[in-house]
Amino acid sequence: MMERNKRKAKVGIVIKDKMDKTRVVEVARVYRHKTYDKVMRRSTKFYVHDEKNESHIGDKVSIMETRPLSRLKRWGLVAILEKGQN
Secondary structure (H helix, E strand, O other), X not given: OOOOOOOOEEEEEEEEOOOOOEXXXXXXXXXXXXXXXXXXXXXXXXXXXXXXXOXXXXXXXXXXXXXXXXXXXXXXXXXXXXXXXX
């Protein structure tokens, strides 16, 4: 794979696949609260461009930052790491 100028990359789960060439991917992160020292979970939704419509709900995917493709899409699908249970 060629070098892409240190673009951000994340791993997440596809939670919506109804749109054409677009997927909604949820990326979860775990961190420790500064004051209360409690383990916290946060998740963020990213709109991802999937040119071939090959990912589906439940798939674990790798995504990479890209140029703006629409009002919300700023990420592209790199690879499907694991297929979902469907």
